[in-house]
Structures are given as C-alpha cells and as structure tokens.
Amino acid sequence: MNIYVLMKKTFDTEEKIQVSGGAIEQDGAEFIINPYDEYAVEEAINIRDEHGGEVTVVTVGDEDSEQQLRTALAMGADKATLINIEDDVEDGDQYTTSTILATYLKDQEVDLILAGNVAIDQASGQVGPRVADQLDIPYVTTITGITIDGQQVNIEKDVEGDVEKVQTSLPLLVTCQQGLNEPRYPSLPGIMKAKKKPLEELELDDLDLDEGDVEAKTETTDVFLPPEKEAGKVLEGETDDQVKELVSLLRTEAKVL
Amino acid sequence: MSTILAFAEARDGELRNVSFETISAAKQIDGDAQVVGVVLSDQNTEALADEMIHHGADRALVVEHADLKEYTSDAFTQAAMAVINEEEPDGIVMGHTSAGKDLSPRLASKLDNGLVSDITGIEGSGDDAEFVRPIYSGKAFEKKKLADGLTFVTIRPNNIAPLEKDTNRSGEVSSLDVDIKDIRTVIQEVIRKTSEGVDLSEANIIVAGGRGVKSEEGFQPLYQLADELGAAVGASRGACDAGYCDYSLQIGQTGKVVTPDLYIAVGISGAIQHLAGMSNSKVIVAINKDPEANIFNVADYGIVGDLFDVIPKLTEEIKALKV
Ligand SMILES: Cc1cc2nc3c(=O)[nH]c(=O)nc-3n(C[C@H](O)[C@H](O)[C@@H](O)COP(=O)(O)OP(=O)(O)OC[C@H]3O[C@@H](n4cnc5c(N)ncnc54)[C@H](O)[C@@H]3O)c2cc1C
Ligand SMILES: Cc1cc2nc3c(=O)[nH]c(=O)nc-3n(C[C@H](O)[C@H](O)[C@H](O)COP(=O)(O)OP(=O)(O)OC[C@H]3O[C@@H](n4cnc5c(N)ncnc54)[C@H](O)[C@@H]3O)c2cc1C
Numbered sequence: 001m002n003i004y005v006l007m008k009k010t011f012d013t014e015e016k017i018q019v020s021g022g023a024i025e026q027d028g029a030e031f032i033i034n035p036y037d038e039y040a041v042e043e044a045i046n047i048r049d050e051h052g053g054e055v056t057v058v059t060v061g062d063e064d065s066e067q068q069l070r071t072a073l074a075m076g077a078d079k080a081t082l083i084n085i086e087d088d089v090e091d092g093d094q095y096t097t098s099t100i101l102a103t104y105l106k107d108q109e110v111d112l113i114l115a116g117n118v119a120i121d122q123a124s125g126q127v128g129p130r131v132a133d134q135l136d137i138p139y140v141t142t143i144t145g146i147t148i149d150g151q152q153v154n155i156e157k158d159v160e161g162d163v164e165k166v167q168t169s170l171p172l173l174v175t176c177q178q179g180l181n182e183p184r185y186p187s188l189p190g191i192m193k194a195k196k197k198p199l200e201e202l203e204l205d206d207l208d209l210d211e212g213d214v215e216a217k218t219e220t221t222d223v224f225l226p227p228e229k230e231a232g233k234v235l236e237g238e239t240d241d242q243v244k245e246l247v248s249l250l251r252t253e254a255k256v257l
Numbered sequence: 258m259s260t261i262l263a264f265a266e267a268r269d270g271e272l273r274n275v276s277f278e279t280i281s282a283a284k285q286i287d288g289d290a291q292v293v294g295v296v297l298s299d300q301n302t303e304a305l306a307d308e309m310i311h312h313g314a315d316r317a318l319v320v321e322h323a324d325l326k327e328y329t330s331d332a333f334t335q336a337a338m339a340v341i342n343e344e345e346p347d348g349i350v351m352g353h354t355s356a357g358k359d360l361s362p363r364l365a366s367k368l369d370n371g372l373v374s375d376i377t378g379i380e381g382s383g384d385d386a387e388f389v390r391p392i393y394s395g396k397a398f399e400k401k402k403l404a405d406g407l408t409f410v411t412i413r414p415n416n417i418a419p420l421e422k423d424t425n426r427s428g429e430v431s432s433l434d435v436d437i438k439d440i441r442t443v444i445q446e447v448i449r450k451t452s453e454g455v456d457l458s459e460a461n462i463i464v465a466g467g468r469g470v471k472s473e474e475g476f477q478p479l480y481q482l483a484d485e486l487g488a489a490v491g492a493s494r495g496a497c498d499a500g501y502c503d504y505s506l507q508i509g510q511t512g513k514v515v516t517p518d519l520y521i522a523v524g525i526s527g528a529i530q531h532l533a534g535m536s537n538s539k540v541i542v543a544i545n546k547d548p549e550a551n552i553f554n555v556a557d558y559g560i561v562g563d564l565f566d567v568i569p570k571l572t573e574e575i576k577a578l579k580v
Contacts, residue, residue: 013529017396024397094362095371120510120533121393124374126362129330133366138441139330141359160355160458160513161505163448164327168441178494178511179504215404217371221387222400232541232556234548242560243570246542247578249558254540256462256519257486257578 001053001148002108003044005077006101006115006127007037008059009068013120019223024121033068036116038183039176043146044114045076046181051148053111054078060100062086066199073194074186080199088204093216094126100214101127102134103207110135113173117142125175132173140166142177259290261348261408262340265309266356267298272305274459275352275412277312277419282350282412284313284420285379286386291315293344297336299326306430313420316428318344324437327447328356331440334363339435341368348408354458357411370406377416377516377537394510394533414458415516416537450505455489457506462488462519465508465535468495469524469545469564476502478568479523485575491515493525509534524564527552544568 011017012030019025033041044055057072058081059065069080083100085092105113113135115128125141132139144163145156148170155166158177186194204210233249235242250257261283265276276294283292294309294317296302306317318340324332337360341349349364351357353375365372378389380400387400388410403409457463464483466476476490483490491513492506508515510533520538525531527543527550535541536555543556544567553559560567 011393013394017393019397024393093371095365098366123392123394124362124372125358126365126372126374129359129362130366133363140442142355159328159447161451161503161507163450164444165446165448167443167445217404217406218373219402219404220399221402223392223397224399225397226395229555229557232543232553232559234553234559234561239560239562239566239570242562243567243574246558246560246571247574250519250540250542251578254519254557256540257575 001048001051001111003048003053003055004105004108004110004113005037005040005044005055005057005072006059006113006131007041007057007068007072008034008119009061009065010034010119010121017225019225023223031064031068033071034116034119036118036120036176036178039178039180040114040116041072041075041077042181042183043176047112047146047148056081058101058104059083060085060097069199070194071186073197073199074190075184076190079197082199082201083207084201084203088211089214091216091219092214093218094122094124094130095217096214098127098130098134100204100207100209102131103209104202105131105135111170112148115173115175117175117177128173128175135173137171137173138168139173139175140168141175143174144177144179146174146180259287259347260293260344261286261290261350262293262295262344262346263309263314264337264349264351264357265294265296265305266352266354267296267301267305270298270301272308273352273354273456274419275354275414276309278412278414278417279350279352280309280313281420282379282410282417283348285382285417286348286350286408287383290348293318293346295337295340296320297325297333299323302432303430310428310430311422311424311426313426314428317430319430319432320435321432322435322437324440327444328359329440329442329444330359330363331442332437333360334367335437336435337364338367339433343433346407349410351411353411353413361409361411365409368407368409370409371403373401373403373410375413376410377413379417391537394529395536413514413516450503455487457489457491457508457513458515460489460515460517462486462521463491463508463515463517463535464488464521464523465491465493465525466496466501466523467493467525468499470496470501471524473501475565478565478572482521482568482572482575485572493528493531495525522552522556523568525552526550527555
C-alpha cells in the first residue's frame with residue numbers, strides 16, 4: 001500500500017507569540033511537527049506494518065522543514081519529500097499549499113493519504129479537503145479510528161463529540177483527530193536510521209508550476225495580539241462571602257446573570 | 258444588487274443557532290445585499306426556510322432530499338453546488354461547525370476560490386470587508402481579505418450576534434430539485450454521545466470541570482450548578498482522560514471551541530490547549546485551590562478554594578436569586 005502523510009511544522013505549543021512588522025515573529029522559535037500530523041504519521045506506520053507498503057511524508061515548507069521530516073522518518077516513515085518553496089513563493093495561503101500538494105500527489109500512485117485535522121497555527125482545516133477535491137478522491141475528516149480490508153475502509157469519525165461509523169474505499173484521504181492513537185517517540189536506533197533514509201527535495205519548477213499557478217486567493221492585512229487582559233479579581237474572605245461577592249459581580253459588573 | 262448565501266445547518270429537523278448568525282454576518286458583509294437563506298435537509302425544509310426569513314434572510318432556497326439527513330461530503334457538495342450554480346452569488350457564509358469545516362474547503366476548491374475560515378469578526382464592508390480570526394490557538398489574531406472572486410467565509414459559532422427574530426418578516430421560499438448520486442462515504446451508524454439539552458458550542462453559560470473534580474460523581478455538583486444557571490457542562494481533557502466524563506464534553510484545541518458569555522472553570526489548571534478552546538469567552542470565572550494555577554491569568558474573577566466547598570454554595574446562592 002502506498003501511504004502518504006501530509007505534515008507541516010508548527011510553533012511549539014508553549015512558545016510565546018510575538019508580532020513584529022505585521023507578522024508572527026518566527027526567529028528563534030522552537031518548531032515541532034503539528035500535533036495532529038503526528039497522529040497521521042503514527043497511524044500510517046501502523047497501517048504499513050499491518051498491510052505492507054511504504055510511508056512517504058510530504059511537506060511544503062522551507063529548508064528548516066527537513067528537521068520535522070527527519071523526526072517522522074525516525075518514528076518509522078520510509079521516505080520524505082520536501083517541497084521547498086522558500087525562493088519561489090512570497091505569500092501563500094491554503095490554496096497555495098493544497099495546489100502544490102495535489103500537483104505533487106497527482107504524479108504518485110496513491111492508496112491512502114493521511115493529514116492532520118487542523119494545523120495549530122493558521123488553523124483553517126482547509127488543506128486536507130482541498131487536496132482530496134483536487135485529486136477527486138473521497139475524504140473523511142476528524143477520524144478517531146480506521147481499519148482497512150482490501151479496498152474497503154471502515155472509519156470512526158468524531159462529529160462534535162458524537163461518533164459516526166463510515167464505510168468507504170481506497171483511494172482515500174483522511175484527516176486525523178485526537179483519540180486515533182498515541183504517537184510514539186523516535187527511538188535512538190530510529191534516529192540513526194533516519195539519517196540514511198531517502199529525503200527528496202523539490203521546487204515548484206520540478207512540479208511544472210510557477211508562482212502564478214499557486215498565487216494566494218486571500219491576503220493577510222494585519223496580525224495582532226489580543227488586548228492585554230486586566231488582571232482578574234481574586235476574591236477574598238470566607239467562602240460564603242466570596243461566593244456572594246462573585247454572584248453580585250456577575251450580576252452588576254459583568255452583567256452576565 | 259449583490260447576493261449572499263447564508264447556509265443554515267439543520268440537525269434532526271431543527272436549525273442550529275449558527276444558522277441565524279450566518280444571516281447577520283452576511284448583512285454585515287454587505288448591508289445592501291440580498292441575503293438568501295439556504296436550507297439543505299431531508300425534512301421540514303419549508304418551515305426551516307421561514308425561520309431563516311424570520312431571522313432576516315430576504316428570501317430562501319431549499320433542497321429537500323432523503324440523502325441530506327446526515328451530513329456527508331458528497332451529498333452536501335452536490336446540493337450546495339447546485340444552489341451556487343443557480344444563484345451565482347457574490348458571497349457565501351457558513352458556520353465553522355463539523356459539517357461546515359468539512360464542506361467549505363471542498364466548495365472553495367471547486368469554485369477555485371479563496372476561503373477565510375473560522376472568523377470571529379467582520380470589519381468594513383463590501384469589497385473592503387476584512388475578517389478577523391484567531392490564530393496560534395487564540396494567542397494572536399489576523400485580519401484577512403479575499404483577493405477576488407466570491408467572499409467566502411465560515412463563522413465561529415456564538416461570536417456574531419444574530420438579528421432579533423421577527424415573525425412578521427416575509428420572503429419568497431423556492432425549492433430546487435437536485436439529483437444526488439455516487440455517495441462514496443456511507444454513514445452506517447451514528448453513536449450519540451452528546452447529551453440532550455444545551456449544545457456546548459452554542460451555550461451562553463458553561464460550567465466546565467477538570468481533573469480537580471476527581472471522579473464521575475464529583476461532576477454531580479457541577480451539573481446541579483449548571484441546572485440552576487441553564488448552562489451546559491463541559492470538561493478539560495484531563496477530566497476526559499481520567500474517565501470522569503465523556504470526550505464529547507471536551508473543550509479545547511482538540512475538543513470544542515466555545516465562546517459563551519460566562520465560562521466557569523472548576524478544577525482546571527489552564528493548559529494552553531484548554532485555553533485555545535475557551536479564552537475568547539466574554540467573562541471567565543476560575544475556581545481552583547492552587548493560587549498559582551495558570552487559569553487565573555485569563556480569569557476575570559477567581560476564587561481560590563476547594564471546589565467541593567465552593568460549588569454547592571454557589572449553587573445555593575444562584576437558587577436564592579430566583580426567589
Ligand atoms: C510562502 C508562503 C507564505 C505563507 N504565508 C502565510 C501568511 O502570512 N499567512 C497565512 O495565513 N498563511 C500563510 N501561508 C500558508 C500557511 O502557512 C500554511 O502553509 C497553510 O497552507 C496551512 O494552512 P492551515 O494552517 O490553515 O492548515 P490546515 O488546513 O489547518 O492544515 C490541515 C492539515 O493539512 C496539512 N498541511 C497543511 N499545511 C501543509 C504544508 N505546508 N505541507 C504539508 N501538509 C500541510 C497537514 O496535514 C495539516 O495538519 C503561507 C504559505 C506559503 C507557501
Ligand atoms: C495535542 C494536544 C491536544 C490537547 N487538547 C486539549 C484539549 O482540547 N482540551 C484540554 O483541556 N486539554 C487538551 N490537552 C491537554 C492539556 O495539555 C492538559 O493536560 C489538560 O488540559 C489538563 O487538564 P486539567 O486542567 O483538568 O488537569 P490538571 O492540569 O491536572 O489540573 C487540575 C487542576 O485542578 C485543581 N484542583 C485539584 N483539586 C481541586 C479541588 N478540590 N478544588 C479546586 N481545584 C482543585 C488543581 O490545582 C489543578 O490546577 C491537549 C494536549 C495535547 C498534547
């Protein structure tokens with residue numbers, strides 16, 4: 001089975017966010033694999049181990065994205081593709097990213113594509129469905145379980161807390177939700193092996209695309225931090241008094257009761 | 258005159274609140290636009306269309322089809338594309354719900370259009386409309402514009418106030434026949450985990466419990482408080498992981514994103530992934546025995562104390578308000 005995982009790097013969750021020049025300051029930040037993409041990598045490895053085949057991890061990014069690809073290889077993926085757009089594309093959006101990914105995937109033999117449900121930075125959740133539509137294959141978003149039997153695929157899908165059992169078939173794209181699995185940490189031998197695993201680097205030109213083909217369809221006009229929240233009021237006194245004061249503040253000051 | 262489609266979302270034959278918010282968002286995007294309420298469902302569409310009109314849609318278009326009972330990407334894409342081809346709109350507004358998140362990117366792809374997802378505010382109007390959306394788990398915001406093509410956005414529930422309902426409003430309701438076929442993902446069963454009662458993502462008040470609640474029984478006092486307040490009960494992942502409650506209650510980055518008027522966090526430490534789901538709530542109350550807990554950094558009001566002492570007293574105090 002030919003399995004592809006779409007993954008991107010994101011800020012480490014604990015990073016403090018700073019804005020400079022109308023954009024999020026990236027310098028010096030620690031990057032990780034987007035947590036939902038980790039579920040995708042883990043599931044891809046498990047499916048390969050059960051059904052055979054090969055796992056290829058793919059990212060649209062820059063030179064530094066190699067680090068997250070190597071981590072996925074160390075977890076157990078077989079091959080990696082870095083589509084480096086640093087020199088070609090100045091501004092992109094979800095259309096840009098999905099068009100590049102779909103163009104790359106059209107030339108591959110694909111049985112199953114796993115993506116994250118959402119990237120925790122821009123967090124639109126658009127890329128998975130957009131790629132599936134461009135490839136004209138079915139997709140199921142926010143999955144928490146998947147079993148494959150021949151061409152048939154049975155899925156558990158999270159729908160705002162309810163669970164849907166969905167039947168579909170390969171080729172297929174799914175997006176991964178928390179609850180699907182517990183991603184493994186790369187082992188030391190895994191990390192050693194990862195250094196020798198194939199990592200292909202492509203540019204737009206290699207996909208017969210130019211900047212105009214992937215021009216963003218949305219524009220970011222501003223990035224800003226939320227207004228500093230005034231320090232909250234921690235209430236004093238005996239519990240009875242605190243509770244009375246709270247209710248009174250909620251009624252008269254906050255006006256929410 | 259421009260036309261904006263406001264997509265309703267029906268569940269079990271009723272409209273979710275976010276449906277009405279799409280109408281008011283469409284009016285904010287262009288006050289002169291003709292706003293068309295779109296209802297895709299297997300039943301009751303005429304009545305639902307009237308409800309859209311009572312909430313401010315100028316007219317409504319419905320597609321009624323047996324395959325529009327549960328949401329599937331294939332059936333809803335075919336129905337929505339038929340509506341879009343019929344109306345040739347200048348804009349589209351949908352809820353950023355489970356279904357809206359799944360459907361909107363595919364429509365945008367088919368239309369070769371941009372899409373601004375999960376917006377919480379609209380500034381300016383017409384071609385100058387800019388959309389505010391949280392990024393980096395709510396730690397920052399960005400403003401986005403559509404380059405050209407349709408103005409296509411999804412709205413986060415509970416952020417854009419709906420218009421007042423007025424049953425005197427009237428408008429034309431028309432119906433479109435759509436031939437739905439080739440559904441490649443078949444829903445075999447739906448296991449309901451969410452409880453009856455107040456929908457978390459649309460609740461005005463939420464009482465949420467964390468690992469500090471300590472057990473399934475520990476949630477009882479929270480339910481009693483919620484009852485008095487007409488609130489929904491939510492939870493942190495800590496509480497779900499520990500088995501105190503079902504994952505359907507989880508609030509946060511992986512759970513539900515909520516923006517109630519009042520969020521009461523009980524025995525929740527305030528991890529960044531939890532804050533991602535609730536930090537934009539209008540008023541936040543934290544009840545925690547640890548004065549250093551991070552949740553106090555986002556709270557408007559805090560009580561440092563034992564929740565098993567505080568919550569029953571709070572419930573009594575709320576009860577007393579009513580008599
Ligand atoms: C040069 C350039 C500059 C950009 N600048 C901006 C900017 O200033 N503002 C802005 O809003 N966006 C910008 N983008 C786009 C943005 O950074 C992401 O790449 C975007 O496409 C992902 O959007 P999202 O976070 O909404 O992903 P989602 O749609 O939420 O991601 C869902 C899933 O799709 C897959 N996926 C997403 N992105 C990638 C990727 N890059 N490679 C492989 N798989 C992926 C992952 O599996 C992910 O879990 C830029 C893109 C480019 C190419
Ligand atoms: C990819 C990823 C996604 C995640 N998504 C989510 C998500 O969607 N939602 C989410 O919530 N978390 C999420 N998490 C987990 C998150 O990091 C935290 O682990 C979790 O939120 C902690 O839950 P908690 O606050 O209930 O537990 P704890 O951190 O253990 O806090 C319990 C609190 O209860 C207080 N307490 C204890 N006893 C009492 C008492 N008697 N009275 C009053 N207070 C008391 C303690 O002082 C403490 O502050 C995610 C993590 C990852 C890695």
